[in-house]
Amino acid sequence: MVRAGVTPERLVLAGAELADEIGFDAVTVSALARQFGVKVPSLYSHVRNSQDLKTRITLLALAELADRAAEALAGRAGKDALTALGDTYRDYAREHPGRYAAARRRLDPQTAAAGAGPRHSRMTRAILRGYDLGETDQTHAVRLIGSTFHGYISLELAGAFDHSSPDAQRSWTRIMDGLDALLRNWPAEETA
Amino acid sequence: MVRAGVTPERLVLAGAELADEIGFDAVTVSALARQFGVKVPSLYSHVRNSQDLKTRITLLALAELADRAAEALAGRAGKDALTALGDTYRDYAREHPGRYAAARRRLDPQTAAAGAGPRHSRMTRAILRGYDLGETDQTHAVRLIGSTFHGYISLELAGAFDHSSPDAQRSWTRIMDGLDALLRNWPAEETA
DNA sequence: GGCAACAGCCTAAACCCTTTAGGAAGCCGG
DNA sequence: CCGGCTTCCTAAAGGGTTTAGGCTGTTGCC
Numbered sequence A, B: 001m002v003r004a005g006v007t008p009e010r011l012v013l014a015g016a017e018l019a020d021e022i023g024f025d026a027v028t029v030s031a032l033a034r035q036f037g038v039k040v041p042s043l044y045s046h047v048r049n050s051q052d053l054k055t056r057i058t059l060l061a062l063a064e065l066a067d068r069a070a071e072a073l074a075g076r077a078g079k080d081a082l083t084a085l086g087d088t089y090r091d092y093a094r095e096h097p098g099r100y101a102a103a104r105r106r107l108d109p110q111t112a113a114a115g116a117g118p119r120h121s122r123m124t125r126a127i128l129r130g131y132d133l134g135e136t137d138q139t140h141a142v143r144l145i146g147s148t149f150h151g152y153i154s155l156e157l158a159g160a161f162d163h164s165s166p167d168a169q170r171s172w173t174r175i176m177d178g179l180d181a182l183l184r185n186w187p188a189e190e191t192a
Numbered sequence C: 001g002g003c004a005a006c007a008g009c010c011t012a013a014a015c016c017c018t019t020t021a022g023g024a025a026g027c028c029g030g
Numbered sequence D: 001c002c003g004g005c006t007t008c009c010t011a012a013a014g015g016g017t018t019t020a021g022g023c024t025g026t027t028g029c030c
Helices: A008-022 A029-036 A040-045 A050-073 A078-095 A097-104 A109-114 A117-130 A135-157 A168-184 B008-022 B029-036 B040-045 B050-073 B078-095 B097-103 B109-114 B117-130 B135-157 B168-184
Strands: none
Touching: A008 A029, A008 A050, A008 A097, A029 A040, A029 A050, A050 A078, A050 A097, A050 A117, A078 A097, A078 A117, A078 A135, A078 A168, A097 A135, A109 A117, A117 A135, A135 A168, A135 B135, A135 B168, A168 B135, A168 B168, B008 B029, B008 B050, B008 B097, B029 B040, B029 B050, B050 B078, B050 B097, B050 B117, B078 B097, B078 B117, B078 B135, B078 B168, B097 B135, B109 B117, B117 B135, B135 B168
């Protein structure tokens, strides 16, 4: 018997690559077994089940993305940082659509807290140091930024902007301008 | 033989209801056959395949959502309209998470153009009549609004804001304030 | 070096979902 | 009233998931 040399790490990495090629949803234990030239049940020694495999790919993607973001943010502040973070997410999504889809998957709180999710929150919050927002408004702003980035990217990735002008790049830039303007000019709480 | 009285319409409606209960991804031809007390292959007389079924549920959800939005927008303008549209999407998503997930599914351009998708675009654009934006900036703004609404809703639905304060409602309101402020104060194109 | 234990891989098998083929029975129009 | 269409059925193949249990390299300890 030839020993294919499967390990959880190699499995997860291959799963991530496969996700980029054929889509995250199409990454199955069976497909992965084929990749490794191994029978399906063999993989169950390395991974608990299909769910477990997908969760690990999610964690890989989140970590990769956080690493990239940290690098992009180094030495930047204000709009510069905002743009850098947005571009990091967007570029990653276009380079690695499968991994990005994996990253967007929701995890149970336990797992999420142990992964790179919190790093992402902290980085977004760090950007807001360049703007003058109160504690509570910072949280609102973190949510706004996350929603807008991920909302835009998922629409763009889905091709929602493909067949209309202006092109997606132009809108992205202008939306960054807009977000920056909004953060510099955050409206006061309305006193009803 | 008792004739269960299956029709494509009843199938799609039951599929939509099932989606709200068990999640859109769990809506399968098999599950639906069980609901109707009918053998699985019987449904293939009414629906081409699983894909077709899901597409029809998507179209149903899009149409329902457009109807609600049209009603909510009647007689409103400016921030009032913006909030009404956002709340419509958000409320629908919370009432009908399965249908909302279905609505977010991408369709091929043919099918999309024939469905209620274009109505949604027109309604978002209509809201911008209350703001002073040029043609091109209107498009950017449509994309911003869509991204932010859907981004926020999907994060909220996924429970991303569950265990932190301030609550999701508060952030939503403040983000509406922010979007309104931004649209009233849309930054000029930067001339590099 | 020898061998026990373990790790990595396998076959067998059950279960679920999808989809096609082909048949029987209800219903409807001429 | 009966031929044909529609609705539903059984049979069967194909693919994914998962568990049980077996065989065999490999490792590490005496």
